[in-house]
Amino acid sequence: MNLLPRFLLLLGLTSHAALATPAANWPAVVALNDVPEITVIKEDEEARQFIYQSAHYEFRSPARLGPSVVREFARVFETTYLANAALPLDYNPAPEFGREKFLCTLFLTKADYLKAGGVAGSAAVYAASSRQILIPLQSLGVKLFGRKYTLDHEADNATLIHEITHQMMNAWLGRLPIWFVEGSAEYIRMAAYERGRMSFVNRQKNLQSYLQTQGSDGKTWEMVPLQKLMTMDLRTWSATMAESGRAARRNYASAALLVYYFYHLDGRGDAHQAANFLKSLVPKDQNLQAASKHLLRERSYAELQEDVAQALRKEGFKITWASP
Secondary structure, eight states: OOOOGGGGEOOOOOOTTTTSOOOOOOOEEEEEEOOOOOOOEEEETTTTTHHHHHHHEEEEEEEEOOHHHHHHHHHHHEEEEEHHHHTTOOOOOOTTTTTEEEEEEEEEHHHHHHTTTTOOTTOOOOEEETEEEEEEGGGGEEETTTTEEOOOOTOOOOHHHHHHHHHHTTTTTTTSSSHHHHHHHHHHSSSESSSSSOOOOHHHHHHHHHHHHTTSSSSSSEOOOOHHHHTTTHHHHHHHHHHHHHHHHHHHHHHHHHHHHHHHHHSSSSHHHHHHHHHHSSGGHHHHHIIOOOOOOOOOOHHHHHHHHHHHHEEEEEEOOOOO
């Protein structure tokens, strides 16, 4: 069932001079019309099974949280769903095959989270094998106060928004190159989020703040050379994450910058080439050919690098290139 009419969707166009042709239907702000309505499906104290549902999500918890607590963190999930659905890229977010809602499983401790398949050092993860988000309660800002659980409204939601975006793109994950998978999730997490409202209006400010979280001054970044980045496979990406925190940050931020370029600065500036790229992906072994046809468009990687650096320079960012 399409529940989008239940939400308030504000669409607008950025007025920044660098965008020669405004992005058609690109969301300026997406916002929930009201707090999410939570349905209690199961609260079994003896079995330690507690299930709650919002419009698009089912949350499975080992502890009784109560609708009021679930309602608060469900804002993040429902707003991220709405933001991904609003992008003019035809993601068409939908629960995995056989499910009516997206699934999120919660854990009391980090140890339980890791045992279930969580990644060491991570705050949350989308587990494609089990088709669900795994997250410790502490990553949501949920804390036990006396005998009741409460929510810390100051919790950082950036990592969670990144992982939710992976789940929104579940149907695409086997077909997309890793740089686009991670870069598109980073793009959504860099939007300004506050309690059921996500804004893409000040995109340069959002990108600046994001780069600062990655260790930059917010205005400069040393990107991975594009031929290396755009042909990188999952194994190489994962190995880099394990070997060096700095190299991992460089990969993620480089992917985010490249996605930002294809969404806002390439060609007409309306993301139509990125949309065409997505539409052309059928078997996953065609992603390099699709990238060449729709993203490179007869440019060499060196020429694309120059275009990326020049376009981002007009946005106020100085790009240099790491050694291959």
